[in-house]
Amino acid sequence: SKHEKKDGTGKLAVVTGSSSGIGLAIARQLAMNGFDLALVSEEARIFECAGDLESLGVQARAYQYDLANRDEVQDFFRSLRDLKRPIHVLVLNAGVGVNGKFVNEISLEEDLNLIDLNIASVVQLAKLVLPEMVKRHSGRVLITSSVAALMPGPFYATYAASKSFLLSFSEALFNELKDVGVSVTALMPGPTDTNFFARAGMENTKAGESEKDDPELVAKQAYEAMMKGEDRVIAGSFSNKLQGLTTHLLSEKMRARLHRNLVEPKSAKRN
16 A cells, blocks of 8 residues: 555665766666665765655755765765764765776876775765664675676776775675674675766776676665575676676686676777
8 A cells, every 4th residue: 555664665775976987877766665765975966866866755965075085985974963863774885986007007106096985984884874873783885896706807906906995895704793683794796887987987998888787786685685694696688697606607817807807998909
């Protein structure tokens, strides 16, 4: 019936990196399931996104912070505390990609910024938000890793490594918290139709040019896996799931070669 209580009625979900792509699609799934939202991004359009999501009948607050900056992560957490509401769902999705040769094409600044956003901000927010969840014996956490986590990533070495970190971190927390009513799910999408490739300068790669998964499908699968408390979900199309399942059968060298083939800029290839 219309009056059926949704999973999230009256509950707060926090989603980082939610101004576009998978983050925005996950925020939409949460809103459709009745969760109120606290959204954060460094992009000003986060405010517009919050307005759009409120049309689904929930409250959505937007915050503009650069989570690659530790002080801003702390400020964001302070803003969340000011809401005086328990956080039931935490989606740690904010991330950035790079593409090119580690040695002479990607600046040190870009690589360190990636580590600050993809890794440090996730560890920091998890450390700040999880204790409350543990105390309440209730909470769901989703961490956006990638199928890139399953193999070394030549031409985006720090990106693939950051996603491996997130997968390992997520699975370790899943195990630590499995008896206290808090679940941690690693989301592992493959190439998804978002502006990730453009922002990472990767349109000119096989992965950039290939057919991609719909972020709405990825978000739906992510939401369902998180609510079931699964430890990981390889989301998207059948071929992505298959790649995820078969990758661990290959040697590290073969995996690196396979991955290189997908993400090497075409200009770097010898004729």
